[in-house]
Amino acid sequence: MTKTALYSGILFCCCLGSLAQQNADIQKNVVPNGSFENYRKKSGSIRQAIPWQQIASVDFYQEPLSNDTSAHKGAHSGTCFAGLRYQKKYKEFMQVKLAEPLHRGSTYEFEMYVRLAWWSNASLKSIGALFTKAGYKSQGDVVKTAMIDTVVKKGSLIGNYQWFRVSGRYLADGGEKYITIGNFSPAIKRDMARMNVFKFGFKEAYYFIDDVSLVRAKEPVEKVKVEIVGSFSVDEQDSVLQVKKNIRVGEKVQLKNIFFENGRYYLLPESYAELNKLAQYLIRNPKMEVQINGHSDNSGSRSKNQKLSELRAREVFEYLIKKGVQNKLYFKGYGSSLPVAGNDTEADRAKNRRVEFEIIKTNP
Numbered sequence: 001m002t003k004t005a006l007y008s009g010i011l012f013c014c015c016l017g018s019l020a021q022q023n024a025d026i027q028k029n030v031v032p033n034g035s036f037e038n039y040r041k042k043s044g045s046i047r048q049a050i051p052w053q054q055i056a057s058v059d060f061y062q063e064p065l066s067n068d069t070s071a072h073k074g075a076h077s078g079t080c081f082a083g084l085r086y087q088k089k090y091k092e093f094m095q096v097k098l099a100e101p102l103h104r105g106s107t108y109e110f111e112m113y114v115r116l117a118w119w120s121n122a123s124l125k126s127i128g129a130l131f132t133k134a135g136y137k138s139q140g141d142v143v144k145t146a147m148i149d150t151v152v153k154k155g156s157l158i159g160n161y162q163w164f165r166v167s168g169r170y171l172a173d174g175g176e177k178y179i180t181i182g183n184f185s186p187a188i189k190r191d192m193a194r195m196n197v198f199k200f201g202f203k204e205a206y207y208f209i210d211d212v213s214l215v216r217a218k219e220p221v222e223k224v225k226v227e228i229v230g231s232f233s234v235d236e237q238d239s240v241l242q243v244k245k246n247i248r249v250g251e252k253v254q255l256k257n258i259f260f261e262n263g264r265y266y267l268l269p270e271s272y273a274e275l276n277k278l279a280q281y282l283i284r285n286p287k288m289e290v291q292i293n294g295h296s297d298n299s300g301s302r303s304k305n306q307k308l309s310e311l312r313a314r315e316v317f318e319y320l321i322k323k324g325v326q327n328k329l330y331f332k333g334y335g336s337s338l339p340v341a342g343n344d345t346e347a348d349r350a351k352n353r354r355v356e357f358e359i360i361k362t363n364p
Contacts, residue, residue, distance in 0.1 A: 027215060028324055030324055031179060031213055031324075032098070032325075033049055033050065034211060035075075035077060035078050035080065035211050037079070037080050038050070039062070039080065040314065045058070046059065046060040046082050048060060050318050050321060051318070052082075053094070054092065055136065056090070056092040056093065058083070059082065059083035060082055060083075062080050068118065070161060072162045072163060076113040076210035082208070083117070083207070084181070084207050084209060086122075086124060086192065086204065086206070087204050087205075088189040091183055091188045092182065093136060093180050093181065093182035094180070095179070095181070096178070097135075097177055097322070098214070100324070101175050101177050102175065102176040104173060104175070105174070106171075106172050106217070107217040108170045108172060108215065108217065109167070109214070109216075110148045110167060110169070110170055111212070111213045112165075112167075112213070113165055114157070114159070114166055115161065115163045115164070115207065116207055117207065120195065120204060120205050121195050121202075122194050122204060122205040123156035125153075125157065126152065126184070127149075127150055127157060127166065127182065128148050128149030128168075128184065129147065129181055129212075131146050132146060133175050133176055133177055134177070135177075139184075139186055142184045148167075150168075156193035157207075163210070181209060181212065192205055251359045252358045255275075255356060257274045258316070259271045260315075263308070265308060272319075279325050282320065282327045283325055283326070286326050286327055287327075287363035288362050289327060289360040290328075290329055291360050292317045292356075293313060293358055294312040294332070294334065295309055295334050295335070296352065297336055297349035297353050298352075305336045309333035312355060313331040314331045316355055317329055317330075328360075
């Protein structure tokens with residue numbers, strides 16, 4: 001197997017690295033793409049909001065519904081959100097692999113926002129999150145000690161059709177890798193309350209979901225100095241990093257040591273160290289919007305190079321999301337249209353085969 005390296009110039013150096021990593025993890029949301037803002041393409045399926053998966057068929061929205069005239073229409077934050085449907089013999093779940101396994105004995109704080117859809121003629125008495133090592137497959141995987149569940153003993157979860165918060169603290173058994181969102185009642189029919197008791201027949205409860213997060217409970221931390229050599233200088237206290245004031249929107253930073261097999265777009269393991277450093281930087285700067293750009297040399301057809309550069313940019317985009325990056329991210333392929341060197345020698349062609357990240361927006 002041969003591989004292609006995409007080179008150039010950002011070097012990450014951290015002082016007191018292990019402690020800095022520990023501090024960063026305290027505030028890290030280990031639910032990847034918890035706000036659903038990052039997606040491959042516009043689609044009605046939650047599978048496009050990578051790396052989320054569905055059990056049954058889960059809806060995905062990138063904008064408010066056109067027939068929603070309420071004051072609370074659209075997402076809880078941003079523009080994207082998901083939807084779960086429940087009927088007397090049918091229910092849906094959404095599931096994602098966590099950015100890292102949970103640590104045994106550690107307490108985690110869970111939060112998500114939920115809203116009952118205006119067309120529902122029924123509502124649920126419970127909705128929550130299940131933490132498992134292998135993911136939810138059947139009712140047999142439901143263990144009360146592995147859940148954060150909101151149960152209403154009298155009434156049901158309506159919330160005046162506004163976004164409401166579901167939250168709780170979870171003590172990890174250790175090694176949990178998946179979170180599953182939904183209703184875990186063994187008999188969904190008995191867990192549904194009819195909105196109008198005088199109407200009989202078909203019942204449906206539909207809930208919008210947004211801003212899912214799971215963070216390790218806060219502990220006292222020391223001040224740590226972290227420096228990134230290159231375009232950035234940052235100072236961390238309580239896991240918050242400040243970007244140097246002269247950072248410019250539109251600035252592009254080339255990543256070094258990003259490897260792909262020749263002619264293919266799958267990341268090779270040698271790339272992970274560099275991308276993990278970038279992931280940690282973005283996690284510490286969640287308001288920075290970034291686009292991942294892919295470039296190729298001019299070998300082969302223009303259309304093939306265009307597609308390959310886009311797929312390689314998408315691979316980096318997806319890797320960062322799976323590592324817990326919550327920033328708004330984009331990806332784009334430029335093919336061979338923007339070379340930084342000639343294409344006459346292999347050395348120059350290697351310079352043109354590159355992946356970079358571009359600063360799209362920096363919010364205060």
